[in-house]
Amino acid sequence: MxxxxxxxxxxxxxxxxxxxxxxxxxxxxxxxxxxxxxxxxxxxxxxxxxxxxxxxxxxxxxxxxxxxxxxxxxxxxxxxxxxxxxxxxxxxxxxxxxxxxxxxxxxxxxxxxxxxxxxxxxxxxxxxxxxxxxxxxxxxxxxxxxxxxxxxxxxxxxxxxxxxxxxxxxxxxxxxxxxxxxxxxxxxxxxxxxxxxxxxxxxxxxxxxxxKSTFLLLATLAREQSQRLRGTWRAIIRNVVMTLGGKADLKSIYAAVANGCPERLKANPSWKDKVRQVLNSSGEYVSEARGIWALA
Ligand SMILES: C[S@@+](CC[C@H](N)C(=O)[O-])C[C@H]1O[C@@H](n2cnc3c(N)ncnc32)[C@H](O)[C@@H]1O
Incomplete structure (x- = not known):
């Protein structure tokens, strides 16, 4: 029980x-x-x-x-x-x-x-x-x-x-x-x-x-953590695109992701690379026109 x-x-x-x-x-x-x-x-x-x-x-x-x-x-x-x-x-x-x-x-x-x-x-x-x-x-x-x-x-x-x-x-x-x-x-x-x-x-x-060797244990834990982080990025971008009606231009996606985010964090442009990476390579989106993304 x-x-x-x-x-x-x-x-x-x-x-x-x-x-x-x-x-x-x-x-x-x-x-x-x-x-x-x-x-x-x-x-x-x-x-x-x-x-x-x-x-x-x-x-x-x-x-x-x-x-x-x-x-x-x-x-x-x-x-x-x-x-x-x-x-x-x-x-x-x-x-x-x-x-x-x-x-x-x-x-x-x-x-x-x-x-x-x-x-x-x-x-x-x-x-x-x-x-x-x-x-x-x-x-x-x-x-x-x-x-x-x-x-x-x-x-x-x-x-x-x-x-x-x-x-x-x-x-x-x-x-x-x-x-x-x-x-x-x-x-x-x-x-x-x-x-x-x-x-x-x-x-x-x-x-x-x-x-398991300690090295394998570390590798297992690191893999689990990074899988979770990757999944979180995908879930967040998907939630944003869904909220925007299932289709949106890149600028609106960036704006929705950064909404309410402190300026200090927004100043680091690498998060935009991450957003584009998810849109380009997760297999979950299609680009219908330049800069326009829709759920596949
Ligand atoms: C919830 S009590 C355990 C109660 C026990 N199961 C019982 O039935 O009496 C938690 C215990 O953790 C010990 N503790 C706290 N930090 C510790 C540490 N760094 N190393 C070892 N024991 C620690 C405390 O001294 C305390 O006795």
Whole structure:
């Protein structure tokens, strides 16, 4: 089943550790993936480790509060061998602060604590480092996973799960599970006047590590990113031509693309080359007369 719900968190880990995860989630994952060695590089209060050991699975728990930094230290080196499953449960951006005053540990905020990132871009980049570290510690054919939720605050919705999926190799993603959250502080608030519903679910993303050299991994990720960018250019130009009635002259297409664009960006003429390149070589347009383009 891809939708999970455990109204009772169970006895694992500490209920007072903010953002603590139910051990049921891990035990379900273990029943499915049958690991012999499991690693949690952000174990928090240790729910996952207790849940694993209860099932007779060898388990290694690491965390910044115990001196392991997923942004600097290799999980593989810390564990000493590849694991069958490496699953993390990072902070959901800055929703709950872990280190420092008001947090769960330490007198001062740790600069590499993922709950103290500067902004979403910083968090998403660091999550990619963390996930590549997890992947490296997973044996080929084994699984790496993350349990993560999205965050809405001040009218901004940050979909961290979508960013994680976009940054890891698409051919390794094997499962996206949704887990209902129970007893969240937001679920206890009345929100009759709110425009959008509170987020009461989180995601479990699972990848299966394939045999790939680092160079091939980089090439795969770069190809996926550039395919997406190429597709975005084509989608935008197509949307512009459709809005202009399916046929337009180049000047109008340029004007529609640049509409509302800051002068500073417009000053760089290379975007016009890109527009012409899409019109000329995507195979989606015909030029009916000089400078007039229509959907093919
Ligand atoms: C959501 S909590 C994990 C909770 C845990 N699953 C439980 O049930 O108790 C996130 C953990 O990530 C840890 N963390 C944050 N940044 C880290 C980093 N750079 N390296 C390792 N752990 C980090 C925090 O210290 C915190 O314990």
């Amino acid at each position: 891809s939708i999970l719900s455990y109204p009772q968190r169970g006895p694992w880990g500490s209920a007072s550790w903010r953002g603590n995860m139910s051990g049921h989630v891990y035990q379900d994952l273990f029943r499915q993936l049958k690991p012999r060695l499991f690693v949690d590089p952000m174990m928090g209060s240790g729910s996952s480790i207790e849940a694993a050991r209860e099932m007779g699975i060898d388990a290694v728990g690491l965390d910044l509060h115990a001196g392991f930094n997923i942004l600097r230290d290799s999980i593989l080196a810390a564990v000493g061998k590849h694991a069958d499953v490496v699953c993390s449960h990072p902070p959901y951006g800055g929703q709950i602060k872990y280190s420092g005053p008001g947090g769960m540990w330490g007198d001062i905020a740790h600069p590499d604590d993922l709950s103290h990132c500067i902004d979403d871009a910083d968090f998403n980049e660091k999550m990619q480092i963390a996930l590549l570290n997890q992947r490296e510690a997973t044996r080929p054919g084994g699984h790496y996973a993350v349990i993560i939720g999205d965050w809405r605050r001040d009218g901004k919705y940050s979909s961290y799960q979508a960013e994680c999926i976009a940054r890891m190799p698409a051919d390794e993603l094997v499962s996206v599970l949704i887990k209902q959250q129970h007893n969240t502080s937001s679920s206890r608030k009345a929100y009759g006047t709110m425009k959008y519903p509170f987020i009461t679910h989180e995601y479990i993303l699972v990848w299966c590590r394939r045999q």
